[in-house]
Amino acid sequence: MTSYVEYYRVSTEKQGRSGLGLEAQQEAVRRFLREGDTTIKPPFVEVESGKKTDQDRPQLAAALDACRKTGASLLIAKLDRLARDVAFIATLMKSDVRFVACDMPEADPFRLHIEAAIAEEEARKISQRTKAALAAAKARGVKLGGYRGYDLTEEQRGRGLDRSAEVRAAGADQRAASLLPVIATIQAEGITSMGGIAKALNDRGIPTAAGGQWHPMSVSRLLKRLAA
Known part of the structure; x- marks a missing residue:
C-alpha cells in the first residue's frame, strides 16, 4: 500500500x-x-x-x-x-x-533534469533560428505580423503583373511569417513531427489560411514555405 x-x-x-x-x-x-x-x-x-x-x-x-x-x-x-x-x-x-x-x-528527477537542460538549450537554439528566419523574411520584403492584406506597388501595376497571383503569394508569405514564432514554440516543447505540430496548432485554436484544421501535409507545406 x-x-x-x-x-x-x-x-x-x-x-x-x-x-x-x-x-x-x-x-x-x-x-x-x-x-x-x-x-x-x-x-x-x-x-x-x-x-x-x-x-x-x-x-x-x-x-x-x-x-x-x-x-x-x-x-x-x-x-x-x-x-x-x-x-x-x-x-x-x-x-x-x-x-x-x-x-x-x-x-526520476536526475534523468528529467538532464532532459530539461537539453530542452532548454534546444529552445534557445530555436529562438536564434526564429530570429534569423524573421530577419531573412523581412529582407525579402515580407511584412511581418498579422496578415492584413497586400497592396501592389505602382511599379508592379505598371508592369502589369497578375494581381491575383501576387496577392495570394504575398498573403501566404505573410501568413507563414506570422506563424513562425508559434511553430518555434511548439518545436521547443519537443513536438517536431508533422502530425504533432498539426495537432498543437489545432489545440491552440489556430486555423489554416482557409479557416480549416491543420493536417500533416498542410504543416509540411508551411515549413517548406518558411524555409524557402
Missing part, C-alpha cells in the same frame, strides 16, 4: 483542449491508483500563470510539505511538459520527496 499527495496543474486558458483540464487529470489518477493505495486529502491544484519560479507555484510547495509531514509520495497527474521545465525539476530534486507521474511513471 502506498500513500500519495495529489498535485494537479490547470491552465486558465483552453483547459479542455490543451489536455490540462482538472477532470481529465483526476481520471488519470484514478486509473493509476491500485487497490489499497491511499491519497492524502485535500489534493493540491495549481493554476498556471505562465511563470516558472518556485514562488509562482505555491501549491507545489504546499504539496511537498504535506509529503514530508506524512511520508507520502507526490503524485503528479500530468508531467509531460513540466519535464522540460528546469526550475520545476530542480525544485523536485531539492525537495528529497519521492514523486510519481501518472503519464511518466518511469521518470
Whole structure:
C-alpha cells in the first residue's frame, strides 16, 4: 500500500483542449491508483500563470510539505511538459520527496533534469533560428505580423503583373511569417513531427489560411514555405 499527495496543474486558458483540464487529470489518477493505495486529502491544484519560479507555484510547495509531514509520495497527474521545465525539476530534486507521474511513471528527477537542460538549450537554439528566419523574411520584403492584406506597388501595376497571383503569394508569405514564432514554440516543447505540430496548432485554436484544421501535409507545406 502506498500513500500519495495529489498535485494537479490547470491552465486558465483552453483547459479542455490543451489536455490540462482538472477532470481529465483526476481520471488519470484514478486509473493509476491500485487497490489499497491511499491519497492524502485535500489534493493540491495549481493554476498556471505562465511563470516558472518556485514562488509562482505555491501549491507545489504546499504539496511537498504535506509529503514530508506524512511520508507520502507526490503524485503528479500530468508531467509531460513540466519535464522540460528546469526550475520545476530542480525544485523536485531539492525537495528529497519521492514523486510519481501518472503519464511518466518511469521518470526520476536526475534523468528529467538532464532532459530539461537539453530542452532548454534546444529552445534557445530555436529562438536564434526564429530570429534569423524573421530577419531573412523581412529582407525579402515580407511584412511581418498579422496578415492584413497586400497592396501592389505602382511599379508592379505598371508592369502589369497578375494581381491575383501576387496577392495570394504575398498573403501566404505573410501568413507563414506570422506563424513562425508559434511553430518555434511548439518545436521547443519537443513536438517536431508533422502530425504533432498539426495537432498543437489545432489545440491552440489556430486555423489554416482557409479557416480549416491543420493536417500533416498542410504543416509540411508551411515549413517548406518558411524555409524557402
